[in-house]
Amino acid sequence: MVTLTEENYIKEIYHLAKQGENNVSTNALAKAMETKASSVTDMVKKLSEKGYVDYKKYQGVALTKQGKHIAVGIVRKHRLWEVFLVEKLNFSWDEIHEVAEQLEHIKSEKLIKQLDAFLEYPTHDPHGDPIPDETGKIKSIDKILLSQAQIYDTCICVGVKDSSSEFLKYLDKNEIALGTKLTVMHKEAFDNSVTINVNNNLLIISNLIANNLFIKLS
Amino acid sequence: MVTLTEENYIKEIYHLAKQGENNVSTNALAKAMETKASSVTDMVKKLSEKGYVDYKKYQGVALTKQGKHIAVGIVRKHRLWEVFLVEKLNFSWDEIHEVAEQLEHIKSEKLIKQLDAFLEYPTHDPHGDPIPDETGKIKSIDKILLSQAQIYDTCICVGVKDSSSEFLKYLDKNEIALGTKLTVMHKEAFDNSVTINVNNNLLIISNLIANNLFIKLS
DNA sequence: AAATATTTTTAGTCTAGTCTAAAAATATTT
DNA sequence: AAATATTTTTAGACTAGACTAAAAATATTT
Ligand SMILES: [Mn+2]
Ligand SMILES: [Mn+2]
Ligand SMILES: [Mn+2]
Ligand SMILES: [Mn+2]
Numbered sequence: 035m036v037t038l039t040e041e042n043y044i045k046e047i048y049h050l051a052k053q054g055e056n057n058v059s060t061n062a063l064a065k066a067m068e069t070k071a072s073s074v075t076d077m078v079k080k081l082s083e084k085g086y087v088d089y090k091k092y093q094g095v096a097l098t099k100q101g102k103h104i105a106v107g108i109v110r111k112h113r114l115w116e117v118f119l120v121e122k123l124n125f126s127w128d129e130i131h132e133v134a135e136q137l138e139h140i141k142s143e144k145l146i147k148q149l150d151a152f153l154e155y156p157t158h159d160p161h162g163d164p165i166p167d168e169t170g171k172i173k174s175i176d177k178i179l180l181s182q183a184q185i186y187d188t189c190i191c192v193g194v195k196d197s198s199s200e201f202l203k204y205l206d207k208n209e210i211a212l213g214t215k216l217t218v219m220h221k222e223a224f225d226n227s228v229t230i231n232v233n234n235n236l237l238i239i240s241n242l243i244a245n246n247l248f249i250k251l252s
Numbered sequence: 253m254v255t256l257t258e259e260n261y262i263k264e265i266y267h268l269a270k271q272g273e274n275n276v277s278t279n280a281l282a283k284a285m286e287t288k289a290s291s292v293t294d295m296v297k298k299l300s301e302k303g304y305v306d307y308k309k310y311q312g313v314a315l316t317k318q319g320k321h322i323a324v325g326i327v328r329k330h331r332l333w334e335v336f337l338v339e340k341l342n343f344s345w346d347e348i349h350e351v352a353e354q355l356e357h358i359k360s361e362k363l364i365k366q367l368d369a370f371l372e373y374p375t376h377d378p379h380g381d382p383i384p385d386e387t388g389k390i391k392s393i394d395k396i397l398l399s400q401a402q403i404y405d406t407c408i409c410v411g412v413k414d415s416s417s418e419f420l421k422y423l424d425k426n427e428i429a430l431g432t433k434l435t436v437m438h439k440e441a442f443d444n445s446v447t448i449n450v451n452n453n454l455l456i457i458s459n460l461i462a463n464n465l466f467i468k469l470s
Numbered sequence: 471a472a473a474t475a476t477t478t479t480t481a482g483t484c485t486a487g488t489c490t491a492a493a494a495a496t497a498t499t500t
Numbered sequence: 501a502a503a504t505a506t507t508t509t510t511a512g513a514c515t516a517g518a519c520t521a522a523a524a525a526t527a528t529t530t
Binding site for chain 4: 471472473474475476477478479480481482483484485486487488489490491492493494495496497498499500
């Protein structure tokens with residue numbers, strides 16, 4: 035039996051490992067979980083005893099095969115629920131995270147299987163993140179950050195790296211959504227800002243924004 | 253802040269009070285919660301301090317206005333989710349309870365409001381139980397138990413008192429569902445069994461069954 | 471290679487919720 | 501009205517998860 039708290043730790047280890055080194059440090063995990071390092075040490079010992087992580091004192095943690103399996107299952111549920119909230123319940127993409135954060139812990143094989151079918155087997159969530167399939171397989175598309183695009187590149191927006199409400203609302207305000215077509219018109223060397231053409235309007239985007247928007251060249 | 257455990261206690265007090273005396277006894281609550289009387293005493297003290305129940309030592313508990321409000325909210329969520337599972341995810345009525353038991357604790361005003369709209373404001377759950385509206389109002393239809401019907405009464409099945417999987421499967425097997433029309437053909441004085449006509453088939457029903465099936469005379 | 475800074479772990483405490491065993495209160499019999 | 505049975509509460513202990521403060525290990529400077 036995996037408790038809700040254990041699930042949250044496992045999921046966070048998964049996310050941190052995905053975008054950093056293999057071994058997740060106690061401090062990094064503490065920060066992500068908004069808790070203290072000492073609490074993390076305790077939990078990590080427990081997860082290790084249960085076989086969900088490999089842990090050696092002072093060396094950080096990495097998920098075992100079993101741990102990874104659990105993590106992927108939670109991510110799958112989280113993202114399917116996000117699709118549900120947007121597609122069926124008219125939530126906007128900046129309102130869904132905290133609700134999905136709760137729903138991801140509901141335990142029922144049938145529920146998630148039926149939900150998947152009901153949503154017609156979506157492959158990506160409303161933020162452009164891939165949804166693992168029933169077997170845990172994740173098909174990732176080859177996306178790059180807008181900051182990496184070259185001048186005169188034409189591309190479509192396929193995802194966000196930061197999915198905070200603030201960032202998403204900024205995008206809404208500037209009429210950038212998943213599927214929106216953009217062309218890079220200018221790259222300012224001084225501050226790495228980018229001028230893009232969106233819906234025939236020019237928009238100047240800071241480097242921070244460009245670093246959090248995934249695009250696909252077209 | 254109401255914890256998940258507190259919510260479950262409050263809901264159970266609500267259900268027990270609804271079908272018994274006003275003050276719910278420690279033992280009754282312990283049995284319903286599948287826990288020990290001593291645990292109930294502790295929890296009941298806490299609920300009392302938080303203002304959700306009135307409690308005097310050795311006298312049992314009753315929900316306060318605030319407690320009742322919380323209870324009704326949980327019941328509303330539970331039943332709306334049950335409708336969702338049956339109507340949208342093709343669950344059968346005997347598979348939904350334990351999942352709804354989890355879903356009822358998800359905290360999001362908007363979620364439940366949108367779910368309600370998505371389901372087109374259902375008034376009853378798949379077991380025939382009424383769904384409290386947004387303000388907490390419950391409109392109960394005047395139903396009676398099949399065991400109380402008179403000979404040659406014609407009626408329709410509108411709900412179940414026992415919603416255990418076993419009972420529901422029994423009804424499925426005998427092609428009795430909500431909305432099914434029945435006529436009482438015979439009442440056996442010896443064991444209080446009832447012979448009914450369902451879909452032009454005669455079916456003999458034990459008193460226990462007849463005592464758990466709600467009908468409406470027509 | 472020391473000295474210093476940072477990270478991580480340990481030790482001890484706290485709250486929520488549960489349990490068993492014993493004590494106290496209430497209900498039921500005689 | 502006692503005696504007995506049942507219900508309820510108290511006392512003390514346990515686990516999960518979190519926290520603070522101090523100790524130990526590792527990393528970074530000098
Ligand atoms: Mn979560
Ligand atoms: Mn997402
Ligand atoms: Mn519940
Ligand atoms: Mn129900």
